[in-house]
Amino acid sequence: MASTDGDRVYYVISDLHIGGDEQLEEVAFLDELLEFLEGLERTEEDAELVINGDAFGLWEFTTAEGMEKFDILAERYPGLFEQLRATGENVQITLLPGNHDHELAAYDEYVERFAEYNVTVLQEQSFTRPVGDREIHFEHGHQQDPNNQIEEWGNPNATPLGYYYNTLVTSRAGQLSDRGRYNWLKDVQAITPTERMPVWLLSKYFYREMNPFLRYALVPFLLLFNISAVLAILAGLGVTGVWEPPIEWTTAFLGQFGTAGTAIWFLLAINVVVVGLVLLVAIPVHLIRRDIKQTIRRFGVFETDLTVDAEAPYEDAAREVFAERPQTAIFCHGHTHQPKLQPVDGGCVVNSGTWLKRFHRREGVIGLVPPVFYPSYQLCAVRIAARDGDVVVDFEAVEKPSPGTEELTLTERLLTVGRPPDPELPDGTRI
Numbered sequence: 001m002a003s004t005d006g007d008r009v010y011y012v013i014s015d016l017h018i019g020g021d022e023q024l025e026e027v028a029f030l031d032e033l034l035e036f037l038e039g040l041e042r043t044e045e046d047a048e049l050v051i052n053g054d055a056f057g058l059w060e061f062t063t064a065e066g067m068e069k070f071d072i073l074a075e076r077y078p079g080l081f082e083q084l085r086a087t088g089e090n091v092q093i094t095l096l097p098g099n100h101d102h103e104l105a106a107y108d109e110y111v112e113r114f115a116e117y118n119v120t121v122l123q124e125q126s127f128t129r130p131v132g133d134r135e136i137h138f139e140h141g142h143q144q145d146p147n148n149q150i151e152e153w154g155n156p157n158a159t160p161l162g163y164y165y166n167t168l169v170t171s172r173a174g175q176l177s178d179r180g181r182y183n184w185l186k187d188v189q190a191i192t193p194t195e196r197m198p199v200w201l202l203s204k205y206f207y208r209e210m211n212p213f214l215r216y217a218l219v220p221f222l223l224l225f226n227i228s229a230v231l232a233i234l235a236g237l238g239v240t241g242v243w244e245p246p247i248e249w250t251t252a253f254l255g256q257f258g259t260a261g262t263a264i265w266f267l268l269a270i271n272v273v274v275v276g277l278v279l280l281v282a283i284p285v286h287l288i289r290r291d292i293k294q295t296i297r298r299f300g301v302f303e304t305d306l307t308v309d310a311e312a313p314y315e316d317a318a319r320e321v322f323a324e325r326p327q328t329a330i331f332c333h334g335h336t337h338q339p340k341l342q343p344v345d346g347g348c349v350v351n352s353g354t355w356l357k358r359f360h361r362r363e364g365v366i367g368l369v370p371p372v373f374y375p376s377y378q379l380c381a382v383r384i385a386a387r388d389g390d391v392v393v394d395f396e397a398v399e400k401p402s403p404g405t406e407e408l409t410l411t412e413r414l415l416t417v418g419r420p421p422d423p424e425l426p427d428g429t430r431i
Helices: 030-042 068-076 078-088 108-115 161-179 185-190 194-209 212-223 225-239 247-255 258-299 312-324 410-415
Strands: 009-013 047-052 092-096 119-121 126-131 134-139 328-333 340-344 347-351 358-362 372-376 380-387 390-397
Touching: 030 047, 030 078, 047 134, 047 328, 068 078, 068 108, 078 092, 092 126, 108 119, 126 328, 126 380, 161 185, 185 194, 185 358, 194 358, 194 372, 212 410, 312 328, 312 340, 312 347, 328 380, 328 390, 372 410
Parallel strands: 009 047, 047 092, 092 119, 134 328, 328 347
Antiparallel strands: 009 380, 126 134, 340 347, 358 372, 380 390
């Protein structure tokens, strides 16, 4: 018996960000994506694949315009497009534009060209699909992000703040990435939220680009900074006569370790002197910095924060959708790159995540060493189907090994021993 649309199974992926200038053309997960699509080509389910926005990084192409970008994509990734064609013969493939590939909604020719590969491009901001007796609301999610809202949907000249960031920063990173000691700058597109980028750049400079001899010379000083700061304060108290530091006891104790003890003594002594000078300078600098920030706040400069709440706007939008269409069970989006499932007003908000790398910040255990951004993959597809009168949501993992051991320096690996990330996908649910 032929199934109805309500019996259809939906697989949802998003935020692939395929394509871009120079180094951004590398797709690290291409083999996994092809294998996933091959699985759908063989499935006997009545299924639909929904690519929920940002399948392609069209914003990151700065040397091509309009339909030229499609030609470049088809030429660079012939295997992917042929696999889309094969998969689309067995299951329906629906492609919704996001902010990075908004041009899909701006040129009707994209609809025609993708149709040749059995991909249906919907030039809308959102759409719904039946599941059992309920509905799924799909949207990419950028319309809930003030920095990426596109007011004139379908206008090829629409340029929200995020457009300038990606054309001026992300695409430029793709052009410059291979000039570094290691090809790491292209990963800037995976850094979310945006405010983390300066710290990420500092971290990568320290662990990747800094002269190794300089870095290894700085590491002991930075690791011992906290201890040296305490010793510097105690030394200051000793100079003022407030407290008598146990110098003789310390010298005798370290002397038991011979040359190693002497080396530690001199290292600590140098650190104490340097840290003492740093602390003297840091106090007036801190006061000046605080006064500048207060002045900026009074004048209302930089009131808009680039960072957008990754949860609240989508929960609010879901409540509006659920109120307007009570039959809606799921508000499904992407954009923020964080796979999540959150119950809201009898339904749930589902974030389909990203296929880009994800970076997990690991602070130094002690001292002032820059944080380590530990890379991992959390590839997944959201599966939505009706079962026994309920709507069932599951996150299906697509396995890809963590690149940590390959991409982290020895120093980064040592500083994160015992602390690698172990990201877990959300548990499924029944509605």
